[in-house]
Amino acid sequence: MSDSAPRRDTRGIVDPAELLSRVRFRRHTPAPELRPYLEHYWLIDWELPEPYATHVVPHPSVNIVFQRYGALGAPAKPADASAEVAGIGLGLFTQKLAETGRVCGVQFRPGGFRPFAPAWPVSTWTGRRVPLTEVFPDTDPDLPSTVLSPDTDHARVAALDAFLLAHGPAPDPVADRAMELVDLVRSDRAVRKVSQLAAASGLSARSLQRLFATGVGVGPKWVILRYRIHEALERAEAAEAAGAPDWAALATELGYSDQAHLVRDFTATVGVPPTAYARGRSEPSP
Numbered sequence: 001m002s003d004s005a006p007r008r009d010t011r012g013i014v015d016p017a018e019l020l021s022r023v024r025f026r027r028h029t030p031a032p033e034l035r036p037y038l039e040h041y042w043l044i045d046w047e048l049p050e051p052y053a054t055h056v057v058p059h060p061s062v063n064i065v066f067q068r069y070g071a072l073g074a075p076a077k078p079a080d081a082s083a084e085v086a087g088i089g090l091g092l093f094t095q096k097l098a099e100t101g102r103v104c105g106v107q108f109r110p111g112g113f114r115p116f117a118p119a120w121p122v123s124t125w126t127g128r129r130v131p132l133t134e135v136f137p138d139t140d141p142d143l144p145s146t147v148l149s150p151d152t153d154h155a156r157v158a159a160l161d162a163f164l165l166a167h168g169p170a171p172d173p174v175a176d177r178a179m180e181l182v183d184l185v186r187s188d189r190a191v192r193k194v195s196q197l198a199a200a201s202g203l204s205a206r207s208l209q210r211l212f213a214t215g216v217g218v219g220p221k222w223v224i225l226r227y228r229i230h231e232a233l234e235r236a237e238a239a240e241a242a243g244a245p246d247w248a249a250l251a252t253e254l255g256y257s258d259q260a261h262l263v264r265d266f267t268a269t270v271g272v273p274p275t276a277y278a279r280g281r282s283e284p285s286p
Contacts, residue, residue, distance in 0.1 A: 005029060006040035011230045014055035014092075014270060016237070022052050023097065028153060030106075031161040036179075037112035037169050041160055042105040043153055047072065051098040057233060057269055058089035060182065060216060060223045062113035062125060064106040064132065066147045066160075072099045081144035083132035087125030088217045092269060104147050104156050106164065110223065111178030111215045115169035122217035136167055178215030181208075185223055189231075192255025194220045228254045229269050232262060236278040247274060 006027035010016035019025070023046040030038045039061060049072070063086040070076055114122050117135050125135075133139050140146070147159040181201055185191050191200065197220050198205045212220050231254060235245050251262040266274045 009234070010237075011234055012057045012059055014057065014233070019054050022046060022048060026153060028157045030157070031165065034161065034164055034169070037109055037115055037175075038164075039107040039109050039112075041157055042103075042107060043156060044103045044105075045101070046097055047100050048097055051096055053094055053096050055271075056089075056093045056095075057226070057229055058093050059107070059230075060088055060110040060218055060226055062087055062108045062122065062217065064108075065129075066104040066144050068102045068144070068148045069098075070100045074100075076100075076102075076149070078142070078145040078149070081148045083139075083144045083147070084129050085125055085132055085135045087122075087128045087130075090127050090218075090222075092271060102148050104160060106160060109179055110182040111175050112169075113217075114175040114178070114215050115172040116164065116167050118170055118172060121214045123213045126217045139163075174211065174215045178211055181211070181220070182216060182223060185220070186227055189253070192224065194224070197224070224255075225265065228256070228262075229265060232266050232274060233270065233277075236266075236274045245278075 006029055008027075010020075013019055023044050026043045027040040028043065029035065030041060039059075064083065065086050066081065066083045068076060068081040070080055108116075111122075113125075132143075143159075143163060147156055147163070150156050150159065181197065184200060185197060191197050194205055194208065198208050201208060203211065208220050212218065212223070216223065232250065235250060238245075247262065248259040251257075251259040254262065256262045256265075263273055266277075270277060
């Protein structure tokens, strides 16, 4: 995984076609030294005559986000740029996009953030968005502008590489083990329960919980459930073109006790039942 190109799926994005029709969205590969720890860089630019709200079912990943918002027709100013660490989001993430904006993001692999900030358990940041300087106090105040100002993706990626390489990654066996186990959950759909992951890892359930809290930021059950919802969301996306999926069979395939359990989880996370989402009524409830 670490040597592959950025993934091309839209997993986790609610109504991706609508989002991609309104913004310029790209992914880029980081420097080779960073690839074992990062999923990719993600860059977004927009100019919108009308506001638009985007919704994302977050991955079990920490992000660093450099962002700049402005008014249509107004020149960008360095003072408009900011940066933050976004811990794993526990619920549906909604962001209103208006007028003009530019975002350069770093998506870490689940477990991959710890080698850059080893002083804290990754769970410290879960559900929080904090200024970058709270995690990296020696950050140059001009860094957000340095990352966001260049006109080319290549220059923005180079600025992100330089920042991260200056802050690690430090060797970290806890992070390595955490990344390995999350990869197992993501790639092996037979892993449906914490007990199965514990058996595969050779760890007790309690030790597994501690490892995930320290290295990933959320518990193993949460990770398993979140990847289930991502899978169901992707199936719902494809349903309109391929015909309605068999939700009862999918529930069984994903390890749910019954279809109703899948529907409850999907609705609580995305805001509408999967059948309604598949029909295109994907706007989450207020």
